[in-house]
Amino acid sequence: MSEKNQERKRTARERLQQERESEKARERRRRLLIVSAAVVAVLGLAAVVGVIAANSGKDDSGSDAGPLLAPAGVQGKDRLAIPVGASDAPSTLTVWEDFRCPACASFENGLRDAIHELEQAGRIKVEYHLATIIDGNMGGSGSLRAANAAACAQDAGKFAPYHDVLYQNQPPETDDAFAENSRLIELAGKVDGLDTPAFRSCVQEGRHDSWVDKSNTAFQNGGFRGTPTVLLNGESVFPQKGSEQISVANFKKWVEEANKGKKPGTQRSTPSPGSSSS
CATH class of the missing domain: 1.20.5 (Single alpha-helices involved in coiled-coils or other helix-helix interfaces)
Incomplete structure (x- = not known):
């Protein structure tokens, strides 16, 4: 090689x-x-x-109001709905409200009798959700304090009549009178059997403040335009439904149309609205 x-x-x-x-x-x-x-x-x-x-x-709400204590009997997502009426009613009215909101008072005071009539007949159930947007817009704490007091009334099985009393005695929007627990307790005297030591303690200690904060956060995250937001089976009832303006007659007609062929509800676990107010 x-x-x-x-x-x-x-x-x-x-x-x-x-x-x-x-x-x-x-x-x-x-x-x-x-x-x-x-x-x-x-x-x-x-x-x-x-x-x-x-x-x-x-706490996602950012509140320092203490532990989350939900009122008795609340239902729905995150237990934020206060139910009124027969649980098996064929239609559901979902209401988002602020006790300081003048438009909420106008809605409640204008349609209260119709809502009560339909609820008591088992034609609708109502799910109330509480918001505190006026506190944020105007300052003060009346929305929160009133909502907590209403939640305390729910503990006593008296939410619906106390809810009505609050709207019947709503102060002007710029007057934060509901921030005074003494005023809220005074108004409880208009509901038979509500003004008790247990109710007073609940109001004064703000037992449900964090729950109210969570409810308000749900409102803010829900994409709603304002209070009141009122939905019949998920569809807004105002400022108009189709081409029809909201009215007592139209509201009753819409419920009748939604319930066509369906039986009224009979399963009740909460008192009827207005039955205990004075």
């Missing part, structure tokens, strides 16, 4: 050896990258879990 051939073979072996070493180096780098990526992924997951754990005990 000539020296020239030997040199070519030696060069080929050296080249093959270099390629093998290069491949080994590439494999070592690949493994290092995989391990490093895995470590980063684990640390990232740990960080996410840490954030979740850190936030899991926080």
Whole structure:
């Protein structure tokens, strides 16, 4: 074998050896990258879990009103609905209200008798949701204080009549009279059997303040334009329904149309609105 051939073979072996070493180096780098990526992924997951754990005990509403204590008998998503009427009524009226809201008082005072009539006949059930937007817009705490008092009335099985009394005695929007617990307790005297030590304690300590805050947050996140927001089986009843303006006659007609062929509800667990007010 000539020296020239030997040199070519030696060069080929050296080249093959270099390629093998290069491949080994590439494999070592690949493994290092995989391990490093895995470590980063684990640390990232740990960080996410840490954030979740850190936030899991926080009140999303940002309120410092204390532990969340829901009133008795509340229902629906996150237990934010106060139900009135037969649970098996064929139609549901969903009402989002603020006790300081003049438009809410106009709606309630204008349609109260019709709503009571239909509720008591088992044609509709009403689910009340409480908001406090006037406190935010005008300042003060009357929306919150009145909503807490109404929740205390719910504990006593007297929400509906007390709800009516609050709207019948609503102060002007700029007058934060409902911020005074003494006024709310005074108005409880208009509802038979409501003004008790238990009710007074509930009002004065703000027992349901955090629940009211949560309800108001749900309202703000719900995409509603304002209070009152009133839905019949999920469809807004005002300022108009189709081409028809809201009125007592139209409201009754809409309920009748929605209930066509359906039996009235009979399963009651809450008192009828207005039955205990004076």
